[in-house]
Amino acid sequence: MLQLSHISKNYGKFCAVRDISLELEDGLYGMLAPNGAGKTTLIKMIVTLLYPTEGTITYDGIEIQKMGENYRDLIGYLPQQFGYYKNQSPVQYLNYLAALKAVPKEGLKEKIKALLELVGLSENADKKMKKFSGGMIQRVGIAQALLNDPKILILDEPTAGLDPKERARFRNLISSLSRDRIVILSTHIVSDIESIANQVIMIKDKKLYRKDTVANICSELDGEIFECAVPEKEFPLFEKQYLVLGARQEHGYLKVRYYDPDGSFARAGKLKEEWKPVLCAANLEDVFLVSYGDEKTEVIL
Numbered sequence: 001m002l003q004l005s006h007i008s009k010n011y012g013k014f015c016a017v018r019d020i021s022l023e024l025e026d027g028l029y030g031m032l033a034p035n036g037a038g039k040t041t042l043i044k045m046i047v048t049l050l051y052p053t054e055g056t057i058t059y060d061g062i063e064i065q066k067m068g069e070n071y072r073d074l075i076g077y078l079p080q081q082f083g084y085y086k087n088q089s090p091v092q093y094l095n096y097l098a099a100l101k102a103v104p105k106e107g108l109k110e111k112i113k114a115l116l117e118l119v120g121l122s123e124n125a126d127k128k129m130k131k132f133s134g135g136m137i138q139r140v141g142i143a144q145a146l147l148n149d150p151k152i153l154i155l156d157e158p159t160a161g162l163d164p165k166e167r168a169r170f171r172n173l174i175s176s177l178s179r180d181r182i183v184i185l186s187t188h189i190v191s192d193i194e195s196i197a198n199q200v201i202m203i204k205d206k207k208l209y210r211k212d213t214v215a216n217i218c219s220e221l222d223g224e225i226f227e228c229a230v231p232e233k234e235f236p237l238f239e240k241q242y243l244v245l246g247a248r249q250e251h252g253y254l255k256v257r258y259y260d261p262d263g264s265f266a267r268a269g270k271l272k273e274e275w276k277p278v279l280c281a282a283n284l285e286d287v288f289l290v291s292y293g294d295e296k297t298e299v300i301l
């Protein structure tokens, strides 16, 4: 088990992470927060690239700094931007990294072959990476992170720049990898994790805001998400009153998804009846927008 106890990180006087405690066991954790919230800082502390200003991180009860190389042998890390040589093939690149990571030579050829098969790159194993798409490069990145068969796999914004098909493929791969290890996937893209994360970790105001299953997190908004049909000319006023989570153009009006914490406006008839407000089940995107959305000032329609 990986345990973070009261972790804080300051950059000079600036506090990037404040008093975060977490317990992580095998499974997939989606770390969700807007850009700049401190995800990368937290990840860098977990992979020992940064030291916490306060607090301790332990793996199976031992402080990770004290474990040194033994801990780093357990880690697979795909940083937000990873360096590779465009003129190398995946096989050449993985051999090079295996040497840097001191992965035993015995069985290495077979291991690299199996990893490239796992990430769906067997047919491109010997092709230069300069011709690869963003998704293919990210899959090479995952393969390098798996070279040492890590017990803790950490992926920082791994789907940035991928098209929807590549994203879907990536999700399936990550999900299968989380069966027997801790996988932490940091993202600000809700759909990357909604269907595959065992738990979602949300960070807000530098602190841990939520750590729970998608279902539990979404259920907190039960009875608070609605859809209704707003005439286009009334939308600007509506938008001032409610947190709008999505709006779709229909004939002469907008089909609007919005947040109404206690449904009071709908109940009190302040929303016009012909707009037909309907209660909806909340999804993770709603939670994200409500948790990190703008504060709305109250204006009565």
Ligand SMILES: Nc1ncnc2c1ncn2[C@@H]1O[C@H](COP(=O)(O)OP(=O)(O)OP(=O)(O)O)[C@@H](O)[C@H]1O
Binding pocket: 011, 014, 016, 033, 034, 035, 036, 037, 038, 039, 040, 041, 042, 157
């Ligand atoms: N070396 C540093 N020195 C000073 N401030 C830093 C440093 N690294 C990060 N920060 C600041 O700490 C805060 C958290 O940054 P961090 O990169 O951890 O966020 P993030 O959630 O990973 O965002 P992103 O996805 O954009 O990288 C930001 O305000 C950032 O500007």
